[in-house]
Every structure is written in structure tokens, then in C-alpha cells.
Amino acid sequence: MASDSSDDDMPLARTNGHASASTISKSDDRAMDNSASKARPAPPGVSIRNGPVDEDAMDVDTKPNGTAKRKSRSSIVQPVSYKDDSESDDGAPLAKRQKKQTKEESDSDDEPIIRKNGKLPPSVEDTAMGDSSDDEPLGKIAQKKANIEKAAAKEAKTIRADAKKKPAPKKAIKEEDSDDEPLAKPKKRQSNGVAKKTSGVKKEESDSDAPIAKKGKKAATPAAKAKAAPKKAAAKFVKEESKEEDEEDEEGEYRWWDEPKKEDDTVKWTTLEHNGVLFPPPYEPLPKNVKLYYDGTPVDLHVEAEEVATFFGSMLHSTLNVENPVFQKNFFNDFKDILKKTGGAKDKNGNKVDIKEFAKLDFTKIFEHYKGLSEAKKNRPAAEKKAEKAKRDAFEAPYMYCKWDGRKEKVGNFRVEPPGLFRGRGEHPKTGTVKKRVMPEQVTINIGKEAEIPDAPPGHKWKAVQHDNKATWLAMWQENVNGNYKYVMLAANSAIKGQADYKKFEKARELKKHIDRIRADYTKDLKSEVMADRQRATAMYLIDKFALRAGNEKDTDNEAETVGCCSLKFEHVTLREPNTVIFDFLGKDSIRFYNEFTVDRQVFKNLKMFKKPPKENGDDIFDRLNTTQLNKHLQSYMPGLTAKVFRTYNASYTMSKLLQELKATNAPVAEKIKLYNDCNRKVAILCNHKRTVGAGHEAQMEKLGDRIKGLKYQKWRTKMMMLDLDSKLKKKKGAEYFELDPDLDQEWIEAHQKFLVEEQRTKTTKKFEKDNEKRVAEGEKPMPEKELKEKLKAATELENKFKKENKTKKVEAEGKSPSVEKLSAAIEKLDERIRTLELQCADREGNKEVALGTSKINYIDPRLTVVFSAKFDVPIEKFFSKTLRDKFKWAIESVGDDPTWEF
Structure with a gap:
């Protein structure tokens, strides 16, 4: 869509960078066309290669960002051991090891797609596609994607035509976005699709999970607490429950998916009761014979400094971390600070030992101590392990459940994170930083007004107690490493989480009605004379076709310099004629994103224009666009539409079409499962949900x-x-x-x-x-x-x-x-x-190259899996673990055995 807005309406580049021109003249367009290579363009829309960048072949002399590669460790192979043993960390010497979450059971919508593991992801040609030939795999994949997009456009027109025939509802139902942003009311689409901007600096999107203090709400005073508390406090609700009560809960299961949709669901609960959070146990000092050594001398430390030393010493087995120079540097800086604060280190005679060099520290004795504790714990009799587990379960029972509007709901993460060393993901600049122990004075409790406020640990008090029924968290605190807020939420199988998942996939289904208009408009705007419109259209193309995250600007002094589509810098994009774009940047969780895509020739030309001199390293490519403006433009098509909805839509719609092509078969269950996985794999490839081959x-x-x-x-x-x-x-x-x-x-x-x-x-x-x-x-x-x-x-x-x-x-x-x-x-x-x-x-x-779990759990509507299970007579247990069956109970129950349901 062309725009007639003035230059003043255009968002500007950051003040210390080089800005793109506000408009694009025809002569500039012709100049880009004349500089084009005569080479035949590859079919657009697919990943063509994952490998090292051949800089000599680039038309723009741009080097990759130079992120360090993780070396993969060779595995010990025993040729006769044909058992498929699962990985275990039982032998790890960490006494305070946290419980790991399997990939299959992860419920995070932000699970990173591409993981770094020693080498860049292998090429898409080497990935089994089932229907792709050895001669022209790229052409067939691109054609498959093009056919699906044509089908989507046709279906969107049919849906809108059918909707016109039906009478309009008396009152529209207000919905809320399932993730972070509330839905805005539909607005008339502006020609340029962007808001006015006067500061000239990009603004970050708001986060609905920001603490109440940041929203201007005052913490409750002791007097206010006393006034709000009922005269007769109710007994705490989850202490011990009989089997009869459990059975009663089972019979009275809350089937929210069968209830009519609420017009206003901003109020999340009416009554809320819970018992607060569970803090980690206090630190147990090392035995007198276990010491940290410095330059061969055993040293005595204050208990606080000793605890920090054990953080590093107990994880010497994790060479990936402890041998990382950044990890070592950050740990040593924090360790020296705590030494200075607590009086330093002393030898056996009480003389001060000046610890100046990390290389002279020896944590071996600490490591051996924790390794011995771990092995002793592992080798205990089964009866002792069972008794300890029963004791632990009884201790944790009061924190495991809450009462939400009178219903018993499971709490997801009721444990406060223990202190330790921050590891981060990818190349996080703060890896190795000390995570301090969280104290009750840092924790804010959110609970119903009439509920009994849980007691803080003896000698402590809560930071604040509030009664915000529009929030879904039970407790909150701020961690010290990145300043992020941590929230205690309900478990993945809770009604509130299920409703959020349901809304996310329904939002993606809603996009079906509008996808043809959106694609037609941004394709037209790829040639717009207005730079802001052309940049927005190019970003939408990349987000839609290649599942790039929208991205926000970061405070690079305090956070990892991770980027997404809208925040790409000059050095993150390399161009190779005639239509290959190489992306190399740190994405979400500091995971390196490296990929080569074939794009539409006009998109290639636009990116070349956005990198036009005098732009240089550090300058924004999309300097007249940010995610807030992009999402505002998208919401002019459909209430609540944001860039992230495209990932869910593309994965689910593609899976839906692939499953519809399958014909019923009497093949063994294993072959039917492979049919499903083949479709899932194609989704991951077509939507670029790729990963590197694991070291093992x-x-x-x-x-x-x-x-x-x-x-x-x-x-x-x-x-x-x-x-x-x-x-x-x-x-x-x-x-x-x-x-x-x-x-x-x-x-x-x-x-x-x-x-x-x-x-x-x-x-x-x-x-x-x-x-x-x-x-x-x-x-x-x-x-x-x-x-x-x-x-x-x-x-x-x-x-x-x-x-x-x-x-x-x-x-x-x-x-x-x-x-x-x-x-x-x-x-x-x-x-x-x-x-x-x-x-x-x-x-x-x-x-090996695609993240099937990521696609299946987070991006593909679970109802599609349920439909396949019913249509092909494969037990749903073959696709969803017990945890996932609980998480997606709404999908299993709402679709049932109906094989005709469509996304």
C-alpha cells in the first residue's frame, strides 16, 4: 500500500547511526535493477544451505558476527551395546542439581529452534523429505510451499464469502491474546501503517508481566493488610486431603472448553488461595578437611564466600561451562567481590591470602566432596530412597496446589530458584555470574482478599502482598543477574494455561481469513516509494516466509545483544547475487541463528537498498520500523494479530494440509507414526524450525x-x-x-x-x-x-x-x-x-536436523494430532506423553474421536 505521509511521520534511525532516505526514487530502483547479476535466481521461499559463509562470493563485503563456536565432544561408542539408554545426570556431582525438563515435555512457546553444538546446521538437501527427489529438492520444497500458500489464499476468500452469507452476531466477543499483548480494537488501517514518532529512537513493546510496582500500584501497608484480612482467618486449604476429596475433584472436573466464551476475561479469578513459595534449604558448610586451594595453599573462607566457591567447584564436570573464558571471568569477578565484602581468604595461620589470579584457584577437593555425596546418594538402598521421597512429597504438598475460584489447581513452579552460577543459553555475556539467594523480603505475594496470607519463613516478611485478580501469577521476585522478574504460575495442565493455549491457536485459525489480503498487501508494498512501507513489507515477508522472530531492541550494556527481524543490524545480513540472503546473528536466548535463504528478487533488491552506503556495521537495516509499529499495522487487519501469530499459523496450516493428503491405511502402528512424523518434519523444514545435529x-x-x-x-x-x-x-x-x-x-x-x-x-x-x-x-x-x-x-x-x-x-x-x-x-x-x-x-x-518437538508442542495445533490419532487409529499416547496429555486435555476432549475437525 502506498503512503502519502510526510517525512515527519516516518520513524527515524537511531540518532548515532545512518538513516535510510524517507522515500525511494525511480532512479534508485532502476540503479538496483541495473546492478543485478544475470545469474538465474533460485526458487524463493526455502532454506538453501547451512554452512560457512563464502565471503569471496558476496557482493557486500560483510563478515559474520564472529560468535565463538562450541566444540562438540566425541561420544564413547560401545558397538555391542545396542540398548537405547536415556541420558542421565545421576553421576554429576552437583548436590543441589535441579530437576531437568525433557524436550518433549517443555511447554515454553519460546523454546529456541536452532541450537549451537559445535558446527552449523547441515543443509536442507540432506534432510529426509519423503517426496523430495535427489535431483531438485529445493524446487520441490519451494513448489510445495507455494502450493500451500495458494490453497491458503483460496480458502481465505471462501471463508470470507461464507461469512457474508451468514447474519452478523448481535455482539462481538472480546478476546485477549494468549501470550503477552492484549488485543486492540480493530482500527481503520492507515496508509503507512505506522504511528507518529517524535523521539527518533525505537521503543520496546510493553510486557504485561511487568510487576505491579512498575504500573504505579502501591504496595499494601501493614494497616491495609490488617483491614483487608477477615476477622476469622480461614484454615489453610491444602494440608491433607482424603482420597474421597480427590475423587470428588476428579468427578467435578472443570471443563472450561465446554463453557460459553466470556465477553470480558480480563478478570482472571474471583477467589485465590495458596500457601506461598518454597525456599531452597540453607547452605551447609563444607567439612573442615575440604578446602579451596590457592596457589597450592588451602584457604579458609567466610561461609558466604565458601558457598560461592562451591557453586564453581561442584560443577567441574561441566567442562562446557567451567572452561568457558567468559564464564570464568564473570565468576571470578563476583567471587572477588564477595571475598572483599566478607574479609577475604586466610591460610591456616590466619594470614591473609590475596587471591588475584583465577588460574591459581584449585577446586578439586570441593568437586570430589560433592561427587562423593552424589554417589553415596545414588547408591542408597531403595527403601531409603523411597522413604526420603515420601518425606519430601509430604513437605512440598502444601505448595503444590492452590484454590482458584474454588477449584483445586496445580502450581507449576512453586520452588524459588536456588543460588548458583547463571549459565544462560548460547553465548550469553553474563554466563558464570553469581545468582544470589532470593530472600522473602524480595517476594511479592498475589492472593485473594479474603484468603489467609501465607506466613513468610520465621524472622522474615514478604516484600508486599496484593490482590490483583487481573494477574495470573501467585508470587513474583526480581533476580539479580539480568534484572528479570520471575513468576510463580499455574502448571501447564491448569485451566488458565489451557485457555491461553486455546486462544493462541484460535488466533492462528482466525488468521486464515485474512492471510491472502495480508500477503497481497505486503507483496505490493515491496515496491512502495515510501521507505517505511517498503521496510515494513520486507520485514513481513521475512517473518511470514522464514519464521523469523519480530525482535526488540535491547539494552546492550545489561543484556545479551540478541536481535530479531526488526532489529537486524548491517553486519547481520550478507547478500549474494542473484537472490540469496545469509543471516548470521544471535537470536533468542543468545542462540546463534545462521541460515541462507533464497528470497524473491524484489526482497533481495530491497535489502540491498537498506544496506546502501553510508550505512555501516552497527546501523539498523530496518531503521524506519520497530515491532510496535509492525504489530499495530497487523492489528488493522485483525484484532490482536501480532508478528508471532504467523509462526503458529504457518506451522498449523501446513500440518493441516499435509495430514489431509494422507489416506487411511492398515499399516502397522509404527508406520503410521512415521507418516505423522514425516508431516511434522516437513512442517519444521518449511517453517525453518531447524536445529544442529546433536553431539550424541x-x-x-x-x-x-x-x-x-x-x-x-x-x-x-x-x-x-x-x-x-x-x-x-x-x-x-x-x-x-x-x-x-x-x-x-x-x-x-x-x-x-x-x-x-x-x-x-x-x-x-x-x-x-x-x-x-x-x-x-x-x-x-x-x-x-x-x-x-x-x-x-x-x-x-x-x-x-x-x-x-x-x-x-x-x-x-x-x-x-x-x-x-x-x-x-x-x-x-x-x-x-x-x-x-x-x-x-x-x-x-x-x-536429526529438525526440531519436531518444538513444532509439535508449541506451533502445531494439538487438535491436529488428536484428529490424526482418531483417523488412523493410533493411541494418542504415541504422540503425547502423560505431561502433554494433561497439558492438551482441552484439545483431546474437545475434538474427541471426530476425524473431520479442521484447523
Whole structure:
């Protein structure tokens, strides 16, 4: 859309940079066209390559931002261990290790897509696409994307036409954006789509999670608290609940998705009761014989300084962090500050030790101490572990649930983060900084007026208590590293979180009605004479086509210099004729985003214009645009539409179209799951939800390959047993049927046999120890060691059996009453297991470059997965874990077994 706004209405570049001209003359456009290469442009709309930038091939001599690469550590591969062991941190020496959250169960909508792991992401050509040929993978992928966009435009026109035929509702329902920004009322679209700006400096978007203090609300005074408190305080609600009460809660489940939508949902609750937050335990000083060493001398520290030393010493196993120079520098600076504050370090004679060099610090004794504690904790009897868990659960029970409008709701993160060293993600500049212990005096409680205010820990008091029923958090505090506010929220399976997810996906569905007009308008504005309009259109193209985040300006003195589309700098974009754009910048969570895209020729020309001299490193590319203006323009099309909705829409709509192309099949469940994953993978690729290949991928694939080999060996042994029972079968079935699989050789077989023998010994020993623990717990006498030796004879017999088989090349039939029929049935089962594992193997290999979990959990409407599950008769458990089934219960229940639901 062209604009006739004056120059004064245009947002300006930052005052210390070089600004683009406010308008674009026809001569400037022609000049860009004349400078174009005669090379044939590649098809636009897909990622063409992930690899090092060839600077000699660039038309603009711009170097990448120089972020350090993380070296991947080689994994130890044991060829005969074909079990798919999950990762464990049990051996880590951290005494205060936090519980990890699996990727599958992460519910964050901001999970980073591309992770840095030693090398840049591999090329899209190498990613399994199913329908892409080896000859022209880019063309086919681009054509697929173009077809989906055409279908979207056609569908949008149909939806609007159908809407005109229906009578308009008497009253529109007001909605609220599911994430951060409230929905604005529809406004008449301005020609330039931007607001007036007088300061000349970009403004950040507002954050609805800002603390109340920043909104101008005063903290409640003690007198006000007393006045608000009821005369007779109600008893705390979650202490102990009977089974009957739990069953009653189950029967009276709150099915919010079946209720009519509220006209005004700004008020989140009417009554709210909870028991506050759980603080981490106090620091336990080191034993007298465990010291920090400086230049070979053991030193005594004040307890506060000692605690900080243990933060570093307990994580020496995490070489990725402790060997990072930035991590070391930040830790050492904070450590010296705490030493200065607490009187410094002293030797055994009380003489002051001046700690000046980090390299002279030796944390080995501290590390060994915590490693010993961890190993001792891991090796405790099962009964002791069980008793401790029961005790911990009972202690945490009062904090795990709240009462929200009288309903029992689970609290997500009721624990206050323990002190430690900030790690951050990617190349965060503050990694290694000390995270201080959060005190009750820093915590603000949000609770109902009539509820009993939870007690602060003895000797302490809360920072403030408020009764804000428009907020969804229960407690809040500010952490010291980045100054961010941390919130205690309800769990992912709560009604409030489910409603937020529902609104997010409904907002994306609403975008279906308008996507054709939006794309048509920004395509037209790519050639606008007004620089602000052209920049906005180019940014919208990049956000829509390549799922770039909109981005906000950061306070680079205090935060990592991360950027998004609207805040890209000159040095973040490199251009290569005829239409390749290379992005290299630190994205969300300081994760390096590196990718090469083929773009529409006009977009390439625009970016070249936005980088036109005198612009240089440090200057904004989109100097006449920020996210606030972009979102305001988008809301002129649809209430509440923001740049981030495009990621959700594109992923969900693409998945919807791909699933519609699938035909019902009677294939095994494993093949149906692969069908779904293939669609999910295409979504991740088409929407550029990519990741680097994990350091452990090769080891995992080798283990999976060994599992398949192990089954093939078992299958061969079973066939040989058939020959042992009936030697005539060789002539009947043919000699080829009984030949050893080509994947197996004698060296591998002998190594595998050794593994099987050791595995049997280990299982026998562990079972013996577990049975003895159980007998002791029940007051019985443990079994003697000689019984274990007797049981271990079976492993020795197996070893001797393998030796005989290797020598004679014959296998004696095993099992109770063996028969050819039974062995044939066993072979069929082994074939099925091999086929299932081979499908898993192909699936994992195809998934190594794409973030399927990110797409499935955060961007693809979960109702699409539910529909696929119903249509293809695959248990929903195959796609969603228990945690995710709870999170997406609204999707499972609202769609049910209806395979006709469409996004």
C-alpha cells in the first residue's frame, strides 16, 4: 500500500547511526535493477544451505558476527551395546542439581529452534523429505510451499464469502491474546501503517508481566493488610486431603472448553488461595578437611564466600561451562567481590591470602566432596530412597496446589530458584555470574482478599502482598543477574494455561481469513516509494516466509545483544547475487541463528537498498520500523494479530494440509507414526524450525543399529534351531533362508555374545541385590552369597554355549517343548520388531536436523494430532506423553474421536 505521509511521520534511525532516505526514487530502483547479476535466481521461499559463509562470493563485503563456536565432544561408542539408554545426570556431582525438563515435555512457546553444538546446521538437501527427489529438492520444497500458500489464499476468500452469507452476531466477543499483548480494537488501517514518532529512537513493546510496582500500584501497608484480612482467618486449604476429596475433584472436573466464551476475561479469578513459595534449604558448610586451594595453599573462607566457591567447584564436570573464558571471568569477578565484602581468604595461620589470579584457584577437593555425596546418594538402598521421597512429597504438598475460584489447581513452579552460577543459553555475556539467594523480603505475594496470607519463613516478611485478580501469577521476585522478574504460575495442565493455549491457536485459525489480503498487501508494498512501507513489507515477508522472530531492541550494556527481524543490524545480513540472503546473528536466548535463504528478487533488491552506503556495521537495516509499529499495522487487519501469530499459523496450516493428503491405511502402528512424523518434519523444514545435529546423534544411531543387528542375530539363531529340529528344512526352504545376514560378521557376533553374557551377569546380580534389600526391609534374612554364585552359573553356561556354536556352526533348539511351528512364529515376531526399529532408525536420521518437538508442542495445533490419532487409529499416547496429555486435555476432549475437525 502506498503512503502519502510526510517525512515527519516516518520513524527515524537511531540518532548515532545512518538513516535510510524517507522515500525511494525511480532512479534508485532502476540503479538496483541495473546492478543485478544475470545469474538465474533460485526458487524463493526455502532454506538453501547451512554452512560457512563464502565471503569471496558476496557482493557486500560483510563478515559474520564472529560468535565463538562450541566444540562438540566425541561420544564413547560401545558397538555391542545396542540398548537405547536415556541420558542421565545421576553421576554429576552437583548436590543441589535441579530437576531437568525433557524436550518433549517443555511447554515454553519460546523454546529456541536452532541450537549451537559445535558446527552449523547441515543443509536442507540432506534432510529426509519423503517426496523430495535427489535431483531438485529445493524446487520441490519451494513448489510445495507455494502450493500451500495458494490453497491458503483460496480458502481465505471462501471463508470470507461464507461469512457474508451468514447474519452478523448481535455482539462481538472480546478476546485477549494468549501470550503477552492484549488485543486492540480493530482500527481503520492507515496508509503507512505506522504511528507518529517524535523521539527518533525505537521503543520496546510493553510486557504485561511487568510487576505491579512498575504500573504505579502501591504496595499494601501493614494497616491495609490488617483491614483487608477477615476477622476469622480461614484454615489453610491444602494440608491433607482424603482420597474421597480427590475423587470428588476428579468427578467435578472443570471443563472450561465446554463453557460459553466470556465477553470480558480480563478478570482472571474471583477467589485465590495458596500457601506461598518454597525456599531452597540453607547452605551447609563444607567439612573442615575440604578446602579451596590457592596457589597450592588451602584457604579458609567466610561461609558466604565458601558457598560461592562451591557453586564453581561442584560443577567441574561441566567442562562446557567451567572452561568457558567468559564464564570464568564473570565468576571470578563476583567471587572477588564477595571475598572483599566478607574479609577475604586466610591460610591456616590466619594470614591473609590475596587471591588475584583465577588460574591459581584449585577446586578439586570441593568437586570430589560433592561427587562423593552424589554417589553415596545414588547408591542408597531403595527403601531409603523411597522413604526420603515420601518425606519430601509430604513437605512440598502444601505448595503444590492452590484454590482458584474454588477449584483445586496445580502450581507449576512453586520452588524459588536456588543460588548458583547463571549459565544462560548460547553465548550469553553474563554466563558464570553469581545468582544470589532470593530472600522473602524480595517476594511479592498475589492472593485473594479474603484468603489467609501465607506466613513468610520465621524472622522474615514478604516484600508486599496484593490482590490483583487481573494477574495470573501467585508470587513474583526480581533476580539479580539480568534484572528479570520471575513468576510463580499455574502448571501447564491448569485451566488458565489451557485457555491461553486455546486462544493462541484460535488466533492462528482466525488468521486464515485474512492471510491472502495480508500477503497481497505486503507483496505490493515491496515496491512502495515510501521507505517505511517498503521496510515494513520486507520485514513481513521475512517473518511470514522464514519464521523469523519480530525482535526488540535491547539494552546492550545489561543484556545479551540478541536481535530479531526488526532489529537486524548491517553486519547481520550478507547478500549474494542473484537472490540469496545469509543471516548470521544471535537470536533468542543468545542462540546463534545462521541460515541462507533464497528470497524473491524484489526482497533481495530491497535489502540491498537498506544496506546502501553510508550505512555501516552497527546501523539498523530496518531503521524506519520497530515491532510496535509492525504489530499495530497487523492489528488493522485483525484484532490482536501480532508478528508471532504467523509462526503458529504457518506451522498449523501446513500440518493441516499435509495430514489431509494422507489416506487411511492398515499399516502397522509404527508406520503410521512415521507418516505423522514425516508431516511434522516437513512442517519444521518449511517453517525453518531447524536445529544442529546433536553431539550424541552418531552414538545413538550406532546403538540403534546394534539393536537391529542383535535382533537379526537372534533371528539367525532361531532359524538354526529349526534346522536342529528338522534338517530337511534346508532343502525345503532353500539354503539362502538360513544364511547369516550380510550386516553380521564373526567379529561382531563374538563381541555381541560377550555383551549378552555380561548383560545376563549384571541383571542376575542386580536382581539378587534388590531381592535382598526387599527381604531386609520386610525383616527377613537375606540370601547368602553362595546363592548368587549359583545363579551366575547360567551366564557361564551361556558363554560356553556360544563358544560351542562358533566352533560347530550349529545351534541346539532351546525352550520348553520347542517345535518348528513355534520357532517360525518367533521369527515372524522378530521380523516385526526389526521392521519397527528400522522405521525408528529412519525417523531419527530424518529428525536429526529438525526440531519436531518444538513444532509439535508449541506451533502445531494439538487438535491436529488428536484428529490424526482418531483417523488412523493410533493411541494418542504415541504422540503425547502423560505431561502433554494433561497439558492438551482441552484439545483431546474437545475434538474427541471426530476425524473431520479442521484447523
